[in-house]
Amino acid sequence: MQKIGFVIMFSLFSNLISAQExxxxxxxxxxxNACKSDxxxxxxxxxxxxxASLxxxxxxxxxxxxxxxxxxxxMVYAVNENGSESTVSSFKFSKENGSLDFIEKRNAEGVNPCHxxxxxxxxxxxxxxxxSISVFKKSKKGTLNAAAQTIRHTGRSKNPNRQTSSHVHQLQFSPDKKYVLATDLGTDKIYIYKYNASSEREILxxxxxxxxxxxAGPRHLTFSPNGKFAYLLQELDGGIIVFDYRDGILRKLEETQVIDDDFKGEIGAAAIHFSPDGNYLYATNRGSANDITVFTVQSDGRLNFKATYPSGGIGPRDFAIDPSGNYVLVANQKSNFIIVFKRDIISGRLSLLPRTIPICSPVNIVFVP
Known part of the structure; x- marks a missing residue:
């Protein structure tokens, strides 16, 4: 009887471990502010x-x-995009039980933080x-002190509806953390800042x-997993620029795009991410297209078009590839749901699963590290 009981307990324990994995x-x-969301x-x-289950x-x-x-x-930090009343919030997070407990919020020292x-x-x-850009020092407990530095960009560009002033859309650490890169949709520029993390005031x-x-409207930028190349997605023309990256210097290698040459609709390129193995690059386009495009990444960093898939909804704002590389979750903001794609890790191709995750106005998806 003792032996049978041990086998049963071992089996239950093994099943629990397997389920957790x-x-x-x-x-x-x-x-x-678009629909009911907490x-x-x-x-x-x-x-x-x-x-997925809530x-x-x-x-x-x-x-x-x-x-x-x-x-x-x-800890989890979040922007609170709320016009002149925008803030930044911090939360304590537990990987073990999934709890997310609000700690504090501070004035964002800018208008409509978006990244x-x-x-x-x-x-x-x-x-x-x-x-603009604002920088907050952390306390030893991870809470936020008052803003230590703010930087304001100036300038404009060609588009009279979107580029009459600067619009900083994303910040990205360089792979070695020596620099911070800022994409500015309003001025058609990427700004490269030296990053002094330990400084109290002159951090950037x-x-x-x-x-x-x-x-073109630079929106989001990502680095290849090996840190040798940077890829810039441009919201207004759907272009992707491939850069060679070395010690704070970007050198353009090639340009491609997420739209066909004869595309006539509205363009709204949004998010760009690598597969975990670095072999494929994915990018979403909103506007009239509402799709996600996949490129094969060559050893020299250049891209080959692979395929384009409907996003399964309207307004694919952001997406995330799970750490195993087997699934792609797309936040269709205007459809109020997330779509799940099964991903072939060998070919990079996507197949739509017959399920959605209903949620009001999803914007950003982040897997727990």
Whole structure:
């Protein structure tokens, strides 16, 4: 009897471990002024089936459109995109039980922050409407001090509706963390800042800027997993520029695009991410297309078009590829749901699964590191 009991207990324990290995968690940032949303949502994700189930959510958090985990995953920082009343919020997060507990919020020191990054010492915000960057020092507990530095961009470009002033759309650390790159949709530039993480005031110092084609609208930038190349997605013309990257210097290698040459509709390129193995690059386009395009990445960093797939909804704002590389989750903001694609890790191709994750105005999807 003792032997049978041990076998049963061992079997139950093994099944529990197996179930845990097949479960991931992800967070979703939303807009709360478009429909009923309480802010940030925590989901469990089953790697065997691609099913997601709501696990937890915040209450009364205003427009936490973009999120970032601290390096130790114990904190979550969120922008609160709310015009002149915009703030930045911090939350304590538990990987074990998925709890997300509000700690504090501070004035964002900018208008409509639309992107956020952090490291052990600082939290950095990109502000779309004010065309600015703000930097907050962290306390030892991970909470935020008052803004230590703000930087305001100036200038304009070709598009009379979108480029009459600076619009900083994203911040990105360089692979070696020596620099911070800021994409500016309003001025058609990438600004490259030297990053002095330990400084109390002069944390960012301008090193250089790279000007792209007028009217292109730089939106989001990502680095290849090996850190040798950078890829810039441009919202207004759907272009992707491939850069060689070395020690704060971007050198253009080629240009391609997420649209066909004869495309006549509205363009709204949005998000760009690598597959975990670095072999494929994916990018979404909103506007009239509402699709996601995949490129094969060559050894020299250049791209080959692979395929384009409908996003399964309207307004594919952001997407996330799970750490195993088997699934792609697309936030169709205007459809109020997330679509799940099964991904072939060998070919990079996507197949739409017959399920959606209903959620009000999803913007940003982040898997727990």
């Amino acid at each position: 097949n479960q991931l968690r992800f967070l979703v940032g939303t807009y709360t 802010g940030i949502y925590v989901y469990d994700f089953d790697l065997k089936t691609g099913n 696990y937890n959510q915040t209450e009364n958090v205003v427009n936490p459109s973009f999120l970032t985990f601290s390096p130790d995953s114990k 956020i990054i952090n490291d052990d010492q600082n939290v950095l915000l990109a502000h779309y409407s004010s065309g 110092n301008i090193k250089d800027s790279v000007t792209v084609k007028r009217g």
